[in-house]
Amino acid sequence: MLGRNDECRALDHLLDTVRAGQSQAIVVRGEAGVGKTALLEYLVERTSGFRVARATGVQSEVELAFAGLHQMCGPILGLRERLPAPQCGALETVFALRSGVAPDRFLVGLAVLGLLAEAAGERPLLCVVDDAQWLDSASAQTLAFVARRLGSESVGLVFAARSEDEVPVLAGLPELTVGGLADDEARALLDATVRRPVDERIRRRILAEAHGNPLALLELPKGLSPADLAGGFGSSSGTSVSGQIEESFRRQLAPLATGTRLLLLVAAAEPLGDPVLVWRAGGLLGVGPTDAEAAADAGLLDIGTQVRFRHPLLRSVVYRSASTDARRDVHRALAAATDRETDPERQVWHQACAATGPDEAVADDLERSAARAQELGGMAAAAAFLERAAELTPDADRRAERALSAAKVVHAAGDSDAALRLVALVEAGPPNRSRSARVDLVRAEVLFTAAAGTSPPPCCSTRAGSSSGSTRGSPVRPTCRHSARRSSRVRSPPRVTA
Numbered sequence: 140m141l142g143r144n145d146e147c148r149a150l151d152h153l154l155d156t157v158r159a160g161q162s163q164a165i166v167v168r169g170e171a172g173v174g175k176t177a178l179l180e181y182l183v184e185r186t187s188g189f190r191v192a193r194a195t196g197v198q199s200e201v202e203l204a205f206a207g208l209h210q211m212c213g214p215i216l217g218l219r220e221r222l223p224a225p226q227c228g229a230l231e232t233v234f235a236l237r238s239g240v241a242p243d244r245f246l247v248g249l250a251v252l253g254l255l256a257e258a259a260g261e262r263p264l265l266c267v268v269d270d271a272q273w274l275d276s277a278s279a280q281t282l283a284f285v286a287r288r289l290g291s292e293s294v295g296l297v298f299a300a301r302s303e304d305e306v307p308v309l310a311g312l313p314e315l316t317v318g319g320l321a322d323d324e325a326r327a328l329l330d331a332t333v334r335r336p337v338d339e340r341i342r343r344r345i346l347a348e349a350h351g352n353p354l355a356l357l358e359l360p361k362g363l364s365p366a367d368l369a370g371g372f373g374s375s376s377g378t379s380v381s382g383q384i385e386e387s388f389r390r391q392l393a394p395l396a397t398g399t400r401l402l403l404l405v406a407a408a409e410p411l412g413d414p415v416l417v418w419r420a421g422g423l424l425g426v427g428p429t430d431a432e433a434a435a436d437a438g439l440l441d442i443g444t445q446v447r448f449r450h451p452l453l454r455s456v457v458y459r460s461a462s463t464d465a466r467r468d469v470h471r472a473l474a475a476a477t478d479r480e481t482d483p484e485r486q487v488w489h490q491a492c493a494a495t496g497p498d499e500a501v502a503d504d505l506e507r508s509a510a511r512a513q514e515l516g517g518m519a520a521a522a523a524f525l526e527r528a529a530e531l532t533p534d535a536d537r538r539a540e541r542a543l544s545a546a547k548v549v550h551a552a553g554d555s556d557a558a559l560r561l562v563a564l565v566e567a568g569p570p571n572r573s574r575s576a577r578v579d580l581v582r583a584e585v586l587f588t589a590a591a592g593t594s595p596p597p598c599c600s601t602r603a604g605s606s607s608g609s610t611r612g613s614p615v616r617p618t619c620r621h622s623a624r625r626s627s628r629v630r631s632p633p634r635v636t637a
Contacts, residue, residue: 140181141353142324143174149315150182153295157263158188162289164296166271166309169317171452172354172384175299178317179267182297190215190258192266196273197410198455202524203484204517205233207278208251210411211266218257219250226250233277233515235483241514244277248284255285256292263293270451271298272305276552277517283308319351328353333360348383354450358387388456395437398430400457401465403440407457408469408489412446419476424468467493484508484520497533505531506541509548518552526561539568546581555589 140147149165156163167175183191194210216234219227229242229250242250258264268274268282286296286309300306320328325346337360349355392400405420406412421427434440441447448454458466474489487504494501509524525545532538546561562582565574 140177141328142320143178143181143317146178146315146317147181150178150297151185153297154182154185154189154265157265157293157295160291160293162259162292162294162296164286164289164312165298166312166314167297167299167317168301168303168314170301170352172352172358172450173317173319174353175317176269176450177353179269179297179299183265183267186265189263189265190261192255192258192264194266194268194274194278195412195451196268196270196275198273200410201273201275202520202522203275203488204277204512204515204520205275205281206410207268207274208281209234211268211278211282212251212254215254215258218254221257222250222253226253230254235511244280245284248281248288251281252285252288252292255294255296259293263295265295266297268296268298271300271309272302274306275517276519277515279306279308283312286312319349320353320356321351322346325349325351325356329356329360332357352384354452355384358384361387361391384452385456388453389460391437391439392457392460396430396433398426399433399437400461401469402426402430403434403457404461404465404469405472406440406442406446406448407454407461408466408492409446409473414442414444414446416473416476417442417446420469420472423472423475467495484511484524488524491527491531494531496531498531499533502528502531502541509544513548518548522548522552522554522557526557529561529564536569536571539565539571539574542568543574543577543581546585550581550585550588555585558585 146167153163153165167178169175183193192211192214194207196207200206212230212234216230219230222230225242225246226249228237228239229246231237232239232242233247255264255266266282271279274282282296282298286298289296298306298309298312300309303310319325326342329342329345329349345356345359349359392403395403401424402417402421405424405426406417409417409420418427421430431440431442435442439449439453441449448457461469470489471493474486474493477486477489479486483504487501487508490501491505505524505528509521509528512518512520512524522545525541525548529538529541529545532541542561542564546558546565549561550558559582562578562585565578568574
């Protein structure tokens with residue numbers, strides 16, 4: 140933890156506070172690679188006598204409602220029976236343990252707060268959330284709600300996130316800002332990392348481009364040949380620090396065997412870090428322990444009780460660097476390895492990612508998953524499911540109906556630009572007088588909201604994307620005073636110039 144004495148003291152103080160019976164929440168902020176994950180590991184290593192609950196935001200999970208919350212609460216979910224019946228029922232509904240009407244988001248927040256308090260009643264509880272900028276919106280909102288209401292429960296809740304703009308729901312919580320290392324510390328870390336002769340001009344260039352970012356100092360020299368390091372002929376790349384780190388990761392992936400890269404791709408596409416699921420999918424693709432050993436020897440991946448990449452950026456690079464066909468093959472294997480009964484949304488999402496063309500069966504499954512996500516209040520998830528369902532629908536008329544449903548939900552989720560793009564897709568479909576009227580209404584609502592500079596309140600959006608085709612569903616109707624008011628206003632919308 141070179142150069143992180145102040146940060147470590149702040150985290151030690153948090154643990155002391157929780158041990159003393161009080162609760163505390165904090166957001167560890169800093170750019171990618173600055174050492175937030177290392178600080179979280181430092182914290183976890185000092186939790187003797189604590190129960191630890193963890194969650195990690197994953198880009199591929201951002202569409203799945205309550206996915207991050209499930210990571211956090213899954214190991215302690217057995218304590219839900221100690222909660223009042225409404226709170227217990229709310230947790231069981233959002234985690235698909237029972238069917239029912241979507242619980243109020245306030246009730247879900249109270250239920251999670253109660254669950255953490257019950258877990259902390261046995262011994263102090265530390266909850267750690269890494270990469271909070273990639274949490275699904277339902278989980279981020281719920282955990283932020285909990286963080287603001289902690290009191291004397293002996294709970295520590297620590298988020299690691301990048302800029303405030305990426306996770307606005309965490310704004311206002313106590314923050315620990317992590318900056319780059321000082322010049323002397325950065326040079327010491329670089330010298331400890333590179334064991335070969337380094338030309339002083341190359342050393343100065345690496346230090347200048349890293350801006351004290353520890354991951355950059357560790358990763359930028361990797362993949363450079365001895366001649367690159369000693370020759371002094373390199374020039375600045377001109378790219379961002381994170382871009383240079385990603386390029387270093389790509390160089391480290393290049394020499395690996397095909398099977399090893401395929402196993403890394405399986406781990407990157409499987410966001411739960413479940414070794415059983417990774418091995419199961421890997422077996423379907425013909426990769427196994429030998430490939431895992433090679434990945435571990437390269438210092439890229441560790442498969443133990445949990446599947447863990449050396450750094451979250453590496454997961455992203457592995458996935459983006461793979462070919463489209465390879466990604467489809469991996470998602471197909473993960474779909475086959477995922478239990479449809481216990482995890483239907485994730486199973487169908489893998490199927491959708493594996494699709495090579497229109498597929499009505501998968502589109503139907505996505506539509507059902509969207510309905511389920513809406514029932515749970517996961518508008519971002521519902522929007523992603525419906526948009527992908529429209530893309531996979533072979534019938535043009537049905538595709539237009541699904542795109543219109545997606546436009547409504549995307550608008551309810553607060554993305555006006557995407558909603559207008561989907562409206563344009565609907566208009567490109569077969570002419571339909573009834574649908575044209577509904578398209579005009581959706582466009583008016585989107586333009587009115589954009590002109591007002593607001594987003595639909597959450598209470599307006601629970602059923603905003605109900606399918607409106609002639610054979611399924613019905614036109615959207617206002618469900619609260621906000622949507623009723625908005626609906627009455629947009630019948631005669633102001634003229635808006637794009």
